[in-house]
Amino acid sequence: MxxxxxxxxxxxxxxxxxxxxxxxxxxxxxxxxxxxxxxxxxxxxxxxxxxxxxxxxxxxxxxxxxxxxxxxxxxxxxxxxxxxxxxxxxxxxxxxxxxxxxxxxxxxxxxxxxxxxxxxxxxxxxxxxxxxxxxxxxxxxxxxxxxxxxxxxxxxxxxxxxxxxxxxxxxxxxxxxxxxxxxxxxxxxxxxxxxxxxxxxxxxxxxxxxxxxxxxxxxxxxxxxxxxxxxxxxxxxxxxxxxxxxxxxxxxxxxxxxxxxxxxxxxxxxxxxxxxxxxxxxxxxxxxxxxxxxxxxxxxxxxxxxxxxxxxxxxxxxxxxxxxxxxxxxxxxxxxLSSNKFNGMIPKFIGPIPHGNQFDTFDNSSFDGNSGLCGYPLSKKCENSKPSPLPISSIEVYQDSWFHIQFDWIIILMGYGSGLVIGVVIGNIMTEKK
Known part of the structure; x- marks a missing residue:
C-alpha cells in the first residue's frame, strides 16, 4: 500500500x-x-x-x-x-x-x-x-x-x-x-x-x-x-x-x-x-x-x-x-438502469441481440420480459437472417498481464419489460484475471 x-x-x-x-x-x-x-x-x-x-x-x-x-x-x-x-x-x-x-x-x-x-x-x-x-x-x-x-x-x-x-x-x-x-x-x-x-x-x-x-x-x-x-x-x-x-x-x-x-x-x-x-x-x-x-x-x-x-x-x-x-x-x-419505470419505444436497430465477445456469454434468462428482442440465444429469429454484429471496431485481449482495448462505439443492449434494462460490462474478464 x-x-x-x-x-x-x-x-x-x-x-x-x-x-x-x-x-x-x-x-x-x-x-x-x-x-x-x-x-x-x-x-x-x-x-x-x-x-x-x-x-x-x-x-x-x-x-x-x-x-x-x-x-x-x-x-x-x-x-x-x-x-x-x-x-x-x-x-x-x-x-x-x-x-x-x-x-x-x-x-x-x-x-x-x-x-x-x-x-x-x-x-x-x-x-x-x-x-x-x-x-x-x-x-x-x-x-x-x-x-x-x-x-x-x-x-x-x-x-x-x-x-x-x-x-x-x-x-x-x-x-x-x-x-x-x-x-x-x-x-x-x-x-x-x-x-x-x-x-x-x-x-x-x-x-x-x-x-x-x-x-x-x-x-x-x-x-x-x-x-x-x-x-x-x-x-x-x-x-x-x-x-x-x-x-x-x-x-x-x-x-x-x-x-x-x-x-x-x-x-x-x-x-x-x-x-x-x-x-x-x-x-x-x-x-x-x-x-x-x-x-x-x-x-x-x-x-x-x-x-x-x-x-x-x-x-x-x-x-x-x-x-x-x-x-x-x-x-x-x-x-x-434496470428496475425503473422508463417508457417509450426501443429503436429498431437494437432489437436484434448483438453477437460476439461478452454478449455470447449471456443465457436466455438475461433477456426475460423483453418480448421485442430476437436472435441468439433466444428461439425467436430476427427478420434479417444476418446476425447483428457487436459494433466494436476492434478488441484485442492478450493473455498476459498487459492488454489493449480500443473501440469506436458501443451500442448498449436495451430491454423493455417491467423496467428498462441496460447493461454493458467491459473489462470484467480482465478484472477477474487480475
Missing amino acids: SFLSKTNGNATLNNVEVLELGSCNLRHFPDILHNQTRLLWLDLSDNNIHGQIPKWVMNISEETTVVNFSYNLLTGFDQSMVNFPWPQLQMLDLRSNKLQALPLIPPPSALVYLVADNMIQGEISPLICNLSSLYSFDMSNNKLRGILPTCLSNFSSSLTILNLRGNNFHGSIPQLCVKGSRMKMIDLSQNQFKGVLPRSLSNCRKLEILNLGSNNLNDVFPTWLGPLPKLRVLILRHNGLYGVVGSPTTIFASPKLRILDISSNRFTGKLPFEYFRNWKFVNKVDVNGCRYMLASTSFNPSGYGVDDFYPYSMTIINKGKETVYPKIVEVFAAID
Missing part, C-alpha cells in the same frame, strides 16, 4: 526507528518491541497475531508516527485507555481484524485512519472533529450506527477518502463539500441514510467516485452533478429516487464517467440514445498496460517519504449477481 524511503538516521537492534515485519507468519507481538524507545515506524501487517493488543505494546514509544496492524486477528485492547498512546501518530491502519470496540480516536496529527472490515459497534465519537488534517478515513464494513457528525464538512479541505460503506448509519447525509474541496471518493452505500442528496456535492470538483447506493434516499435525479469534471463512477442504485432523468446535454456531461448505476429506483420518462452518444468513454479508449482507479498522496512522517495508494472499490450487479470489485480496472465500463 505504501513505499518507504529512509532519508536520515541510523537504526540499531536496540534503538530501532523502522521495524517492518509484515507477512512473517507471526502469532504474537515480537519481543524485539521491548525497550524500543525511538520506534517511529511499526508494520506488523498480514500476520496471524491474535487476541488483544497488550499494554506494553501501546507504550513502546511516544515518537511513533506510523502503526500498521492490519490483516491480523486482533480483538481489541487489554486495557481501558483514556488518552491515545501515540501522541504524534500520523497513520493508523487496523483494517481486517476482529475488533469489536471502536479504538480511541487518533490525535489531531493523524492523516490516515483505517479501521475497515472489523466488527466494530457503537457510534462515531465526537472527538473525530479534532482530526482537521485527516486525509483518508475508512470505517467501512463494520456495525457502526448513529448519525454522522456535521463536522465532516470541515474536513473537505484536507479529506480525500471518505468510506463508510456497509454500516448502520441513519439520518440525513451532512453537507460534505465546501468550495475548494479535495474529496476524491465518497462511499456511503449500504447504510440507512434518508432524505435528499446534499447539494454541496456539486462543490466536489475533484470527486471521482460517488457511491450512495442501497440507502433510503428520496429525491429527484441529481442533474447538478453532471458538470463534475473528474467523476468516473456514479452509483445511486436501490434508493427511492424518482422523476425524469433529464436532458442529455446537462446529465452525464462528465468527460470521464465510465460507470453509472441508477437501478432499482422510480425513475420515469423516455431514455433517448443521445445520452450514450454524449459520453466520451464510448468513443475511444486506448490503454497501455493494466491500471487501477486509485487515489494517491505523499507525506513525510519523521523524515521518511511515504507514497500512500488507496485503490477504489465498489459493488455492482453483474449478470444478476452482486459482485464486489476490490479494485476497478481503468477500462471497466458499466451501465445499469
